[in-house]
Amino acid sequence: MAAKCPYYLDLSAGEKMRRLYLEAEHEDGYYRDRCVFSQLIDIEDRISLSVRYASGAIMSYSLNSFLPYEGYRLFVNGTEGRLEMFVRESSYISGDDSVQGELLPGSSLTIFPLFGAPRAIELPEAKxxxxxxxxxxxxDVFCDEPRPDPLKHAATEIDGAYSILTGIAANRSIATGQAVKVDSLVRF
Structure with missing residues (x-):
């Protein structure tokens, strides 16, 4: 495959990648031996969607799954101003032993009040x-004594279901060319 694909990643070059992927192929029958841009790959590598919530809020979402780093830009517009967040994560799998998904320098959070000067919010260092x-x-999932969660940040199984339902609705919309109501996919 290396001779045919300019994006070939040699999974045997590093112990971590070799053990995680190559030595597990017999477990699941999934062989990581295709070029990510091959016509045989049918997973979307670019997607854009709009989601309208029952509250009237609208989300615009864009995914590019082939970039040299992962992260996101989040913009929230509201009656009191705008919030902008830019997060860069080291999720590119290069075969080294870097922590995948670790926050990279350049991440930022800025609040733009409707009336007032913008202010940067310091992001806490996280590992x-x-x-x-x-x-x-x-x-949250595995500790016997969960940490305090006064702001109720921990997601429930219902939150997880709604999260994946957005993706399921997006895939159905791609397949049919029609808007899809999440409520039509499941009943709680």
Missing amino acids: GGHGGGDRLLLD
């Missing part, structure tokens, strides 16, 4: 994947 969120999630 681990997804800006430190992976550790918190694992603690």
